[in-house]
Amino acid sequence: xxxxxxxxxxxxxxxxxxxxxxxxxxxxxxxxxxxxxxxxxxxxxxxxxxxxxxxxxxxxxxxxxxxxxxxxxxxxxxxxxxxxxxxxxxxxxxxxxxxxxxxxxxxxxxxxxxxxxxxxxxxxxxxxxxxxxxxxxxxxxxxxxxxxxxxxxxxxxxxxxxxxxxxxxxxxxxxxxxxxxxxxxxxxxxxxxxxxxxxxxxxxxxxxxxxxxxxxxxxxxxxxxxxxxxxxxxxxxxxxxxxxxxxxxxxxxxxxxxxxxxxxxxxxxxxxxxxxxxxxxxxxxxxxxxxxxxxxxxxxxxxxxxxxxxxxxxxxxxxxxxxxxxxxxxxxxxxxxxx
Amino acid sequence: xxxxxxxxxxxxxxxxxxxxxxxxxxxxxxxxxxxxxxxxxxxxxxxxxxxxxxxxxxxxxxxxxxxxxxxxxxxxxxxxxxxxxxxxxxxxxxxxxxxxxxxxxxxxxxxxxxxxxxxxxxxxxxxxxxxxxxxxxxxxxxxxxxxxxxxxxxxxxxxxxxxxxxxxxxxxxxxxxxxxxxxxxxxxxxxxxxxxxxxxxxxxxxxxxxxxxxxxxxxxxxxxxxxxxxxxxxxxxxxxxxxxxxxxxxxxxxxxxxxxxxxxxxxxxxxxxxxxxxxxxxxxxxxxxxxxxxxxxxx
Numbered sequence: 001x002x003x004x005x006x007x008x009x010x011x012x013x014x015x016x017x018x019x020x021x022x023x024x025x026x027x028x029x030x031x032x033x034x035x036x037x038x039x040x041x042x043x044x045x046x047x048x049x050x051x052x053x054x055x056x057x058x059x060x061x062x063x064x065x066x067x068x069x070x071x072x073x074x075x076x077x078x079x080x081x082x083x084x085x086x087x088x089x090x091x092x093x094x095x096x097x098x099x100x101x102x103x104x105x106x107x108x109x110x111x112x113x114x115x116x117x118x119x120x121x122x123x124x125x126x127x128x129x130x131x132x133x134x135x136x137x138x139x140x141x142x143x144x145x146x147x148x149x150x151x152x153x154x155x156x157x158x159x160x161x162x163x164x165x166x167x168x169x170x171x172x173x174x175x176x177x178x179x180x181x182x183x184x185x186x187x188x189x190x191x192x193x194x195x196x197x198x199x200x201x202x203x204x205x206x207x208x209x210x211x212x213x214x215x216x217x218x219x220x221x222x223x224x225x226x227x228x229x230x231x232x233x234x235x236x237x238x239x240x241x242x243x244x245x246x247x248x249x250x251x252x253x254x255x256x257x258x259x260x261x262x263x264x265x266x267x268x269x270x271x272x273x274x275x276x277x278x279x280x281x282x283x284x285x286x287x288x289x290x291x292x293x294x295x296x297x298x299x300x301x302x303x304x305x306x307x308x309x310x311x312x313x314x315x316x317x318x319x320x321x322x323x324x325x326x327x328x329x330x331x332x333x334x335x336x337x338x339x
Numbered sequence: 340x341x342x343x344x345x346x347x348x349x350x351x352x353x354x355x356x357x358x359x360x361x362x363x364x365x366x367x368x369x370x371x372x373x374x375x376x377x378x379x380x381x382x383x384x385x386x387x388x389x390x391x392x393x394x395x396x397x398x399x400x401x402x403x404x405x406x407x408x409x410x411x412x413x414x415x416x417x418x419x420x421x422x423x424x425x426x427x428x429x430x431x432x433x434x435x436x437x438x439x440x441x442x443x444x445x446x447x448x449x450x451x452x453x454x455x456x457x458x459x460x461x462x463x464x465x466x467x468x469x470x471x472x473x474x475x476x477x478x479x480x481x482x483x484x485x486x487x488x489x490x491x492x493x494x495x496x497x498x499x500x501x502x503x504x505x506x507x508x509x510x511x512x513x514x515x516x517x518x519x520x521x522x523x524x525x526x527x528x529x530x531x532x533x534x535x536x537x538x539x540x541x542x543x544x545x546x547x548x549x550x551x552x553x554x555x556x557x558x559x560x561x562x563x564x565x566x567x568x569x570x571x572x573x574x575x576x577x578x579x580x581x582x583x584x585x586x587x588x589x590x591x592x593x594x595x596x597x598x599x600x601x602x603x604x605x606x607x608x609x610x611x612x613x614x615x616x617x618x619x620x621x622x623x624x625x626x627x628x629x630x631x632x633x634x635x636x637x638x
Binding site for chain 2: 106110116118122247287
């Protein structure tokens with residue numbers, strides 16, 4: 001059962017990858033391919049945050065820590081160490097996992113509001129370090145001078161189409177891996193802990209260790225979002241570690257919804273589109289985005305994808321319920337309208 | 340790291356005096372904001388992430404009213420009251436709708452409000468750094484204390500804030516209203532069953548928080564540059580203060596603020612790159628040793 005659903009996911013990923021690979025031929029526009037690269041960065045990042053928020057019930061407000069850390073450590077590894085891109089990727093993921101291990105060890109035992117703010121505090125710590133440590137990071141000017149891109153495995157990231165394919169491929173690969181993780185027994189343990197930590201403890205699960213593991217995994221994936229961003233802008237900027245990055249990622253997962261696996265990606269698409277439209281129309285981006293957030297949070301109160309999924313479930317339940325009264329049992333409609 | 344400089348400083352009286360007074364004013368201004376954050380959290384169990392924007396509004400309001408009236412006293416009062424009214428509106432119209440929601444939903448709402456206010460401030464007052472300048476009443480030669488320089492305004496600020504801290508502490512522990520507020524913090528259902536409108540208490544606590552934050556912004560205006568986005572570091576520091584001092588405790592907020600202020604002012608000499616890091620380190624140590632904070636109740 002599980003292997004077949006995994007095979008299905010892989011197949012879908014391959015089809016989407018083929019479609020994305022063909023997209024620039026069908027619609028040759030710089031704007032479209034740039035959009036896909038940015039979507040790759042934020043799609044990976046938001047989905048990794050949702051592993052914490054939606055699956056583990058850990059409401060982190062400082063996930064941008066890993067976005068910034070990923071961008072800076074990748075760009076620095078390429079600039080200073082002159083390594084190959086796979087080595088730099090590996091170093092970045094390992095460093096981010098190690099940092100997540102330390103931050104998580106302190107944070108994951110805390111109650112929700114403390115957890116949210118302590119993670120934010122660590123993110124601000126990284127941001128202030130980036131600003132202060134000018135010789136290494138370039139300070140508030142950002143890390144400039146470009147990210148060198150030696151070819152590897154025939155992939156030349158200095159060619160725009162190669163970068164585009166690489167970003168899209170990395171997005172799909174990360175989504176597949178994360179999907180596999182949340183559908184694994186480990187993923188279901190996280191859901192159990194989210195819903196009822198006391199019960200998990202009584203079943204002999206080490207809640208702290210499981211939460212820490214989720215935090216480390218999410219941090220490692222989150223850093224890959226930063227890597228894509230640093231390749232896209234060919235550098236790294238303090239804004240990547242600023243708290244608004246976390247705020248935007250939270251808005252993405254709230255916008256898309258936390259219950260569907262692809263909700264955060266849908267949220268990322270919506271927020272990026274919104275971003276492009278609003279910045280084209282007005283320079284008061286914050287004002288408009290803030291108003292939209294308030295309308296959404298005070299009006300709809302749930303993710304758009306969650307909302308649509310619920311609507312669809314209700315509709316199909318009703319549709320099934322109409323011919324069913326004659327039937328002696330109404331199990332399918334119960335199952336569908338449940339939750 | 341520059342430990343010799345720090346050692347030089349702590350062995351010279353003039354440097355101790357100068358750094359301590361600058362640490363004290365950082366701490367005192369922080370206390371006014373943190374007391375509001377801590378009270379709101381203690382009573383409503385909501386972290387008002389937009390509290391730093393209240394502080395920012397206070398600073399901008401004092402700028403405008405001082406420019407119009409040329410009276411610093413009037414400007415400070417107007418700013419504090421203005422922000423108190425804003426706090427009331429914010430509670431009634433916005434944050435009260437997400438009581439009991441997910442923490443992230445509450446933070447998201449505050450994030451939206453911060454974005455709006457930061458942009459509005461830029462539209463109204465312009466995006467550049469503003470400064471108020473020292474009001475005429477305080478343009479006097481500074482006091483010299485053991486070779487250290489203590490500006491008159493610093494002394495005024497420290498004394499006024501101490502007075503407010505004592506008044507606030509007494510109001511919460513000794514008055515009937517304070518008793519109601521403490522009761523709502525512990526068991527709102529029982530309080531409303533006894534015929535007290537808890538909605539008024541919530542709104543009142545937000546007004547008080549707004550008043551204090553507006554006052555902090557107003558009093559900070561002569562010694563800080565005023566810019567859109569200035570509230571964020573203040574609200575994060577306030578949160579650190581409430582963690583160190585203990586949620587809902589006025590004494591804890593005062594002690595925590597002063598600690599942070601002193602760490603900041605001496606930290607800039609010894610660890611110029613890692614001043615912020617020192618604050619987080621202090622918080623992490625407190626969280627590990629006494630998770631409820633220095634003045635918080637256990638449990």
